Amino acid sequence: MSVDLENLRRRLVLRHKPGGRCVYDKAAKAEFVELCLQPGVSVARLAREFGINANQVARWIRDHGPLRKRASVVASTPEASPFVAVPVLTAQVPPVVDELDVGHDVGLQATLPNGVRVELRGVRLRQLADVLQTLGRLTCSVSTSV
Structure with missing residues (x-):
C-alpha cells in the first residue's frame, strides 16, 4: 500500500475542539488504520510520528479496522474454555446417627x-x-x- 504520509497527516485532523481534542476525518482515519495493519509497521512509531496517542490508535484499530472483521471470524471458532470441569462426589454417605x-x-x-x-x-x-x-x-x- 503506497500512501503519501504527509498528505495523510494533513487530512487526518479536521479541527481542534475548545478543550484541545482533535476531530478526525473518518476516511483519513480508516486509511491510517489500514496503514497501521500493514506487516512490519510499528503502530507506536507511526502514532508518534502523527502526534496521536498510541492508545487512541489501538482503539481505532479495535473499533474500525479489518481486525474487527477478523475477530468475528476468530470468535466463531471454538477455543478452550477457561473453566475446568470439577468432578462432583456422588458417593453414598452412611447416616451418622x-x-x-x-x-x-x-x-x-x-x-x-x-x-x-x-x-x-x-x-x-x-x-x-x-x-x-x-x-x-x-x-x-x-x-x-x-
Whole structure:
C-alpha cells in the first residue's frame, strides 16, 4: 500500500475542539488504520510520528479496522474454555446417627481461613451431619490446610 504520509497527516485532523481534542476525518482515519495493519509497521512509531496517542490508535484499530472483521471470524471458532470441569462426589454417605432425623431446622455459619464464608440455613440435623461428614472426607492440599 503506497500512501503519501504527509498528505495523510494533513487530512487526518479536521479541527481542534475548545478543550484541545482533535476531530478526525473518518476516511483519513480508516486509511491510517489500514496503514497501521500493514506487516512490519510499528503502530507506536507511526502514532508518534502523527502526534496521536498510541492508545487512541489501538482503539481505532479495535473499533474500525479489518481486525474487527477478523475477530468475528476468530470468535466463531471454538477455543478452550477457561473453566475446568470439577468432578462432583456422588458417593453414598452412611447416616451418622438415626436419631438426628428429628423435625428441627438448624443453621450453620463458618468463616474459612481464606476468607470464604459458608452459611447454611433451614437444614435438618441429619442433612447437616451428612454435609459435615462429607466435608471432613475431602482431601485438602498443603497450601489450603491450616
